[in-house]
Amino acid sequence: MSPSARAALPQAFFLPGDNGQRFCLYHPPQGSSPQGRVLYLHPFAEELNSTRRVVAQQARALAKAGYGVLQIDLLGCGDSSGEFADATWAAWLHDAQQARHWLLEQGGGPLWLWGMRAGALLAVQLAQQPQEGGDPTHLLLWQPVASGQQQLQQFLRLQAASQWLGNASSGQTPAQALALGESVHIAGYTLSANLARGLGDARLTPPTAGPAGRLVWLEVSSTQPPQLPPASAKPLAAWSGAGWRVQAQAVNGPAFWQTVGTDDAPALIAATLAALTDIPPP
Template sequence: MSLLGRAMLPQAFFLPTGSGQRFCLFHPAPGDFVRGCVLYLHPFAEELNCTRRVAAQQARALAQAGYGVLQIDLLGCGDSAGRFADATWEAWLQDARLARHWLREHASGPLWLWGMRAGALLATALAKDLSEPCHLLLWQPVVSGQQQLQQFLRLHTASQWLGADRASGQAPSQMLNNGQPADIAGYTLSPALARGLAAARLEPPPCPPGQLVWLELSVQAEPALSPASEKQLAVWRDAGWAVSAQALTGPLFWQTVGTDNAPALVQATLDALAKTPAQAAPP
């Protein structure tokens, strides 16, 4: 029987936390074909909505290939409890810890932390907490939270240029620096979340080095990794990680809400993870 024929239906549930419930979707691997488990950590703010379609396609493909995949909506995001205005970086990291604990209780094999954009920062932060080895799958990773924050703040400027927000007063960056929340592109960003995000860095965790799969998309016909990415990857290689990095041609689907597909990205992910041999999960 084909892997597709053995695929199991995803299981939706709410994960209890100390600050409300988090919506989760678990894609179980076929019971007789388990290669590992994957925790997906989504990108920041509206990028979550933009990337849902491709992330779901990848989660299903990974499950069919033998991986148990857990997707979680973090505090104040998607269908989870709380408001985005209440979110902090530490609260999101705690959500990731709880999700990883649940996944380890319900799936076996090597652990992969899969982060998209700012989710890559959260994945590496989580890896620093772990006592077990893990692998990292990073899609279009943001190398610093400060970079992500600045991009988000620029949305306010763009909305003013387009006439969507003609309100006068302090700029969002000034409000945040003064300890006030700022409304940007339909999201209320708290000073606490801004500080936590700005302090995040994409750095090799101290846990035993594993596999790092780094995948980027470009609209160019002959894409190549950026010099900034190559510099970052050198740091990971020096830290002992087995790095597999690739630039692919495909839509920049995290930038617009639509019906984009990224089949090259999905297949490259499957190919990269297939190169890592399955092993027993830690007791």
Template structure:
């Protein structure tokens, strides 16, 4: 499936919710065949900004292939209303439910939930809430929300060392446990959001299984799925999901604000959604 060719500009709009409006981009499906709808759920905090370029490229490529793709900035994120301090995991799930409802009315065919990093946790949570079966496209998925939270909290310590040459004061995890919000890398993290993220797990929804496309990037010349991923994917296979898992060489673009390109990831996504992907290399 080629990534080349002109694609119309996405439709930008604000989706009304009970707590303000959410900024959305809809990429209408191109061509005569509509292959389905794809709802994209972005990663946590600053990772959203670092991933916009690659995600936009993938959304355009999917639209060109016949998918209707909806991107939403969740409460307090990106160009949506509200502050990050207003966000909760449950509020984000409600945003995702409203976005799904909108997509159902504007795209025909099978539903794919596409999540990146912590967005994968939200995608599987949404899948569990939906009445109908769906498929999952997961990029570099976080398996446990607690691990994602710990990675974010480490930014606080790193910034202290870089700014002052030492780390002082109570650790952010201690403040959160005491019911206090913490400011990390320009984001105010509340105990409520931290608890919701920490409790999130990447689990097969209790419903008829669909397809799971699991894609990871590595800087290694001969990438392999991580042992944790291999072990976790066995749970999905045991639950009846048709799993396509692949490790690819490419930039870890969610870790930087550089304008990285990930052509192998984009092509693999198209190939696997069309059933052409092979099982990924495993240790």
């Protein structure tokens, strides 16, 4: 294998963090002229596993186009330290901050925060904290959830009322148990009240600090032609009104975050590459 081929291989490492280490995978930029840096923030619970295939395809495509891409497994997720029950929204935001700091020390070019589903909420909160030097942060959001509360409700619906683990005898629903500060067990995950509270408070609102950058908002659709859902109109208008350069698009593709990780989404990958490499004028 040639030195150039070896340099293009993803680099796996552990980033020190609070309560253990975080597994990271870095795809170094290929070519002689790096185009920028991308930090990927993954979705919630089992959606992380369901989306790994498509995300890996996109990360490789971005690296080939000259972008350095860093993927991180947050506290209690994937191959990182801790259990899901240990996770809090504040801890995940701290992990994202540490990953951004590491990535900013690698190469040059604009910084993109790439969030999938609930990871989009985390990316938006991280963008609220401006970069050193005042450079704008750009956002790439895949299938963003409207709010953390929506994501939480979707997750709680995974378990039928008769199957609430640890709550059936008291007659409590998971939402009631969380409100009382208790943890609930759903679909193999232990969700703490602390994490549920932080997730539930998260919103897709434009940052109020730092310069506005670009927002690329991409969703998959089964309709012909593909169309963004009507619910996207209001948040997109808010971002545009806050001075962000908004590019929103729907492409045909499967709801791959809901499957076992065997789907492909070539139109989404192509749209992402086009959006990041064909930058429109200010």
